[in-house]
Amino acid sequence: MERATRSVTVEDIGRRERLARWVNGLGYVRKWLVLGVIIGVVAGLGAVVFINALDWATKLLLGVLGGYTPPSPLGEGASLGSRHFSRPWAVPLVTTLGGLISGILVFRWAPEAAGHGTDSAISAVHHNPSGIRARVSVIKIIASAFTIGSGGSGGREGPTAQISAGFASVLARLLNLSPPDARTAVSIGIGSGIGSIFRTPLGGAILGGEILYRNDIESDALIPGLIASITGFTIFGAFEGYAPIFGYQSGFRFSHPLQLVYYALIGVAAGLVGMLYNASFYGLGERFSKLPLPRALRPALAGLLVGLLGLAFPEVLGTGYGWVQQAMGPRLLELSLWVVILLPVMKILATSLSIGSGGSGGIFGPGMVIGGFVGAAMWRVLEPIAPQVPHSPAPFVIVAMMACFGSIGHVPFAVMLMVAEMTGNLALLAPAMIAVGVASFLVGDRHIYRAQLHTRADAPGHRFRFGLTPLSAVPVANVMTAPRLVVRREESAEAARERLAELGLQGAPVVDERGVYVGTLRYDAVQGDDVKG
Structure with a gap:
């Protein structure tokens, strides 16, 4: 056997x-x-x-x-x-x-x-x-x-x-x-x-x-x-099934140049909220790591806090995708304005507790939901007072979803395409580029994925590939150093030997009366009274 x-x-x-x-x-x-x-x-x-x-x-x-x-x-x-x-x-x-x-x-x-x-x-x-x-x-x-x-x-x-x-x-x-x-x-x-x-x-x-x-x-x-x-x-x-998660929102498109101003404002708001998401997630995570509790119990404590928060804001419970769907339509008007404005912050707090404490789940999806709530809040604020605001909150919600996590996650192209596929809408990519660009500018080098490297040149697997190429474009003048000692041809061998010994050098270049290089003087070869070219 x-x-x-x-x-x-x-x-x-x-x-x-x-x-x-x-x-x-x-x-x-x-x-x-x-x-x-x-x-x-x-x-x-x-x-x-x-x-x-x-x-x-x-x-x-x-x-x-x-x-x-x-x-x-x-x-x-x-x-x-x-x-x-x-x-x-x-x-x-x-x-x-x-x-x-x-x-x-x-x-x-x-x-x-x-x-x-x-x-x-x-x-x-x-x-x-x-x-x-x-x-x-x-x-x-x-x-x-x-x-x-x-x-x-x-x-x-x-x-x-x-x-x-x-x-x-x-x-x-x-x-x-x-x-x-x-x-x-x-x-x-x-x-x-x-x-x-x-x-x-x-x-x-x-x-x-x-x-x-x-x-x-x-x-x-x-x-x-x-x-x-x-x-x-x-x-x-x-x-x-193959249907987009949020259905086909293809009826919404960019329709007036003035709207670019609003989408830029969405970019500002999304970038700031993205930075808050990043700071809150790791800040609360660090606080939970210092609690005098076994690690396995910390997600339970966080769960209790999220449950209490969910009683006041049920939108923070679970993935939140259904609430984003409702924010794209007329049901958004059923919520009080202050609730809509607070939703991004409450979702950030709930996610930071649930996942930052050691609970298991993703931060990508909540990042898009947070962005969707930002867009909904912007629409509720601007729609009564500003001209040429879209008649539906959906365009603001879609673009803000792209801008918020696309910027803080440093995945702008991927998130723009993903949200476009999730909503069946490619027509909003143009204003989305404005919002994502503004948000990314504000976020700068802050990043919610701590394992991300700056570029491929920093990756261990690419160091050989990227380590050789830059040297071919660097002039020698940029990396050369001036010699510590230059010996003139007419100088005596004894003086040159003393100077070499004083500096601890094994040799030095030799130049003529015009400063043109003519040879090298080695310390162990200095003999005679004069240094001959």
Whole structure:
């Protein structure tokens, strides 16, 4: 029996090695067609598993136990949700329970799954693309489902990114991919996972390369990313449908030059709110890390606070996508102006508590929701007093979604495309570029993804490539140094030897009467009375 088991093991290893040699021996296009499809299939299936786990957890925890149903966007049922809390006392208990379960799961079995997890995946790309543990993806799915499903404020992109990035890392180990290929595999895993669950294949493909750097993009990941992201989108859509999350908002477009002023103001507001999001997220996270509590209990305490906050502002509970959908239409007018103005701040606070405390979920989705609330607030303020304001809040909401997280996440192109795909609207990209540009200018080098590097030149995997090229363009005059000692030809050998000894030099250049270089004087060769040219 033992021999049979050993022979099977050796045979399995042999098959794996043959497969690895075959894949690594393929040309660029064929290799990434194979790897991209495999990673995309897992990304799509992982997104299906997680969205159903989240739906189940939400119905059980918030619905059955908490007596509350959050609204959903057009592409996911278009439910209006509960008008009020049937058991308000139960909501804080449910959010506390979700945080407790998440904390125990994460800190017992996979501490790297704590928080939003995207930074861990980005760091893996830069430093150890083949080192992501397989269990992290499983724990991330379960913990995030309990965190968000119980009402915690988080995004569903974090778990799906970690699922596909984790699989790509395992695949890189099994196939013994080269370091550059392993980095590309994990990069497209991040993008295809997020692109699948948001139904944004083009934006997801761009995101996989853009999210790694603050001021650069991983061009090597673009073509493989398209293959993986389209595959993941196809698989996910086959189970969940292909309609945009927020429906087709194609009736809204840029219609008057004066509106550019309003979109620039949206950019200012979105940039400032993005900076507040960044500061609050890490500020509260640091405070929670100093609490004299076991790490596993901190998400439970945060859950209690979020539940209490949710009683006053139910819009902060869960993902918030259904509330953004309502903010795009006439139901926005049903909310008091002060509530609309406070919603971005309340959502920032809820997300900082839920995820910053160590709970599991994403920060990408909440960032777009926060931006949507900013746009809704701007529309409510400007619509009664300013000319040429769009008749619907939808254009402001859509553009602000792009500007807020596109700037603080340093992923402007990806987020613009993703929100355009999520709303079925490309006509607002022109004013969105104004808003995103203004917001990015205000944000500067601040970044919510701490694992992002500045450019590819700072990445360990690119140092050799980018370390040689600049030297070819640098003149010698910029790096040369003047000699510490110059000996004139008519100087005596004894004087020259004394000067060399005084400075501790082994030699010096020799010049003639006109200062023209004529040779080199070595300390150990100084003989005679004169230095001869």
